Amino acid sequence: MKECSALVKDNRRVGQDTYLMTLECEFSPFTPGQFLMLRLTGTCEPFLRRPLAILSYRERAIELLYKVRGGGTSLLAGTKKGEALSVLGPLGKGFSDPKPEEEAVYVAGGTGLPPILALAEKTRRGRLIIGARTRDDIPLWNRMQNIAGVEPTATTEDGSLGIRGVATQALGDLLETIQSPCVIYACGPTGMLKQAARLAQGSGARCEVSIEEHMACGFGVCSACVVRTTTGNQKVCTQGPVFDASCIEWGI
Amino acid sequence: MKECSALVKDNRRVGQDTYLMTLECEFSPFTPGQFLMLRLTGTCEPFLRRPLAILSYRERAIELLYKVRGGGTSLLAGTKKGEALSVLGPLGKGFSDPKPEEEAVYVAGGTGLPPILALAEKTRRGRLIIGARTRDDIPLWNRMQNIAGVEPTATTEDGSLGIRGVATQALGDLLETIQSPCVIYACGPTGMLKQAARLAQGSGARCEVSIEEHMACGFGVCSACVVRTTTGNQKVCTQGPVFDASCIEWGI
């Protein structure tokens, strides 16, 4: 982990409220699921850094995919080519690789796509399910279709792309067709992660989930980002964001 | 007075820490000495608007000349072509015109040049004294030399341009040579204004000074910007910034 200054090379809309940003900086190799903490420079607003998963890093270029939610991400959407941002990372623990004998299934919803896509682009094998409300909420669909060795499925609630329904429904259906040992990688809304964890437990699959929690530091010093696990509170930023789904206390 | 959104058309360094900014907006005719309150948009920092004298307004273009002093002006120096600023103005009372029989003398120091230059460019007659520490602190010297009917003199403390010395010394020398009724217009550091007022009193000249005071609103509602006058506190933003020098209580 280190702090470095990055230049915005590109920042373009690629979907409903969703932007793909390319930053230029001397970063470090990363594991999919790891994230970075981003800060605008030259202003005290927003005061805190914002966590974003790393989509890719190669040849001094970091790719980030983010959705505009509140003040911080909308300021981010307004940054232009050539502006400098401060990057802290890579942070946290990423996804494990699928074992040779494991069939890999990737499930993403909402802002959960970047780490999942990063993993699929690394392993280049398995099946990827991306769920959204409607087709406009699925950015980078072309890119997902072009990962050699990875078979993508889209689910939309309104049926405007792929299967009508939710991602976990498609996941359940898929799991029934898989006989070999299986590992599920999921990132998205808590409801989706919980359901994925349940399906995994039912089918005996291994399941890793990447969890979102409000963060202040991102490197383990403030205790903002805890999640309840079977062994007590864990910090999402350093002990996660990727956890074995069976260790998470999902609550009711 | 009105509030309007203005686009930065140009923002260039024209001297030591000094910038000339051109804003595009549908503004209103102004009297030299009047000012506007400028605010960056899309950020709550700086929180307060900053007062700047209007250098010129014609054909939807406002010119401002400003020196970087603290946080607000350095953010301003960083704004780029195409950015939007909020402008409130024209504000305050400007300079009176010289009467037909009056010889006009303009004196500027520090950040006092813009309203003085605006006035000289309007009246197109008289003599202009601009004082600074060194030649680099005198922006727009060419422009001053090219106002038909106005004779410019520079004074620098290090003698790098024009007469070595301070502006009020040159003013004193000049006043001794003028026989006709005379009006002095001054803007700059308080010490300079006070000295100009004293010289005016001594020579029987009329004297108008433009006063700087810290402002919050700029339109008369907060009482931040008062100056002591012979008739009690007056608000620099609405009852000034131009005052008859003989009404100001200069203090010790």
Next chain:
Amino acid sequence: MDISTRLAPGLCLKNPVLSASGTFAYGEEFSRMFDLSLLGGVVTKGLSLLPSEGNPTPRVCETPCGMLNAIGLENIGIDAFIEEKLPFLGTFDTEVIVNFFGTAEDEYAQMAQRLDIEGVSAIEMNVSCPNIKKGGIEFGKDPQILNRLVAKVRKSTTKPLVVKLSPMVTHIGEMALAAQEGGADALTCSNTFPAMAIDENTLRPMLGNVTGGLSGPAIKPIALRIVWEVSRQVSIPVIASGGITSWKDAVHFLLAGASAVEIGSASLRDPLCFGAIIEGLIRYMQDKGLESISDIIGRLQTA
């Protein structure tokens, strides 16, 4: 949709947005920018019995997301106000709330009595002033002193009486109850926070008065907590003040329990913000399908 809000018997604002004291002078300047009838009410600059010159300059200074002021309560005095300013305010279809202060109980009472006249909708007592008799202790810092003062003022006027609390106290709830028991019809929560700024080059304070009051977005989270705390302890309406700049801020304070909001510093940087805040509030209520402002007030969900 009903966005009117009730502050006292006989005092109902047509909407919950008020100017704050000290950032609106006596209304004339703003009236050149928009029709004051737009507002739920106007709160005037704080008045005293005699005109007052205030503090030495600089009187304001920028801080992170806020500002300091040490105007020192400069004002034209109650006589000039009644003669020169009040009639003008009467030409608008809005409530006129007159802010005032004193340095002794008698002065407060006298002011209240003088303001018990037509054209004044309510009076707002600023208690962040030192009680000269009690050795300079602020009226707003001791519940007993406050209670006595409010009770005395209460007897001197038939107008709705609003007490504007100082935020920088250990137990704001006690102060609020003291004012309520003294006979306040409503409370304004709250005034600025005593604060300061320093110039590292001159080694001097940024304000002529050394210290001043912090206002603006910086203090909003504290002011919001105070409104939430106070509104659950008293039975009278609470008017919010502190860092409100947008309709969202206004909604937050209403949710926390305020019946109306005052806009101070924000209107210095953006004199047209009042209209935007009222419009935003109406749009919010439309989006949420709310019929009345009382469907927002105090509706924060904490369970």
Next chain:
Amino acid sequence: MDISTRLAPGLCLKNPVLSASGTFAYGEEFSRMFDLSLLGGVVTKGLSLLPSEGNPTPRVCETPCGMLNAIGLENIGIDAFIEEKLPFLGTFDTEVIVNFFGTAEDEYAQMAQRLDIEGVSAIEMNVSCPNIKKGGIEFGKDPQILNRLVAKVRKSTTKPLVVKLSPMVTHIGEMALAAQEGGADALTCSNTFPAMAIDENTLRPMLGNVTGGLSGPAIKPIALRIVWEVSRQVSIPVIASGGITSWKDAVHFLLAGASAVEIGSASLRDPLCFGAIIEGLIRYMQDKGLESISDIIGRLQTA
């Protein structure tokens, strides 16, 4: 040039820059980013007798130029600290100030006793906690309760004792004197301000705990005024805390009377700010031709 600063008999920092409690954990994470020996001292996360799980999430939220936190004093407990963390901190050439809290006087005293061991340079008492026995009144809100608590802790340790005050009180000077008379060697001014934030869409508070503590640049002007006020009333050193992000902020607090500064929230957004602050301070002293940090402390010119 001498930038060392004295906080108590036997406690002299090599420079006036400290981490703040709760934003530095127990030092391990920061030690991977820079050599902790750079710092005047490290203040640890607040410890309790037993480990504590803290509040429900969300525990933090952004505010204008600041942040709210309601971590709820989650910590690993004193035993784990002494066993697992203290030895590591001992490997650096810096002072180790252990922050702690309790919910009863005895608990504070017990903690102080347990921390009276090698490797601990000083202890910092956080008194912003409710006194369960006294019906939940915070120790830091009543001068008598505070005085008794400090006196009791004083007797339980030979270490320099720092008392960290709560800012949200009517008379901060009284609290400071109460702590000094109880035997504090130094005071930290001050902790976060109780505050809150609301989400207008969900109608819910932004924090799981409803309210939290405001920190960051937003509160700096208030914290600065408190340091100025307190340092002129007590004779013991004052450590500043509240919104310090730059060397200029540090200089302002020193000028106002602080002998050292703690950097909290700023180090969350900029973990390398400590070095920049120390360097900036040294450059400032060079530019001004100052030989010693004591040429800055309390040198604000108000006349």
